[in-house]
Amino acid sequence: MNLTGNRSREWPALTSAQELDCDGRNPRTDDPCLLGYHQGPHRDEAGVEWLDDGDIARPDWLNR
Numbered sequence: 001m002n003l004t005g006n007r008s009r010e011w012p013a014l015t016s017a018q019e020l021d022c023d024g025r026n027p028r029t030d031d032p033c034l035l036g037y038h039q040g041p042h043r044d045e046a047g048v049e050w051l052d053d054g055d056i057a058r059p060d061w062l063n064r
C-alpha cells in the first residue's frame with residue numbers, strides 16, 4: 001500500500017492575489033511593478049525594490 005507516492009496530482013490554482021495589477025512604477029527606471037496586488041515595497045523585473053512616496057491612497061482627481 002502506497003500512501004505517499006501520489007500527492008502531486010492537482011494543486012489548486014493560486015491566482016487570486018494576481019488578479020489586480022499593481023500600478024507602481026520604479027521612480028528611477030519607470031519599470032512597472034511585477035508583484036500584482038500586494039502590500040509593502042514594489043519590485044520590478046530586475047529585482048529592484050522601492051516604496052511609494054506616501055501618496056498611494058490619493059486618487060488622481062484630488063490633485064486637481
Ligand SMILES: [Zn+2]
Nearest residue numbers: 022024033042
Ligand atoms: Zn507594487
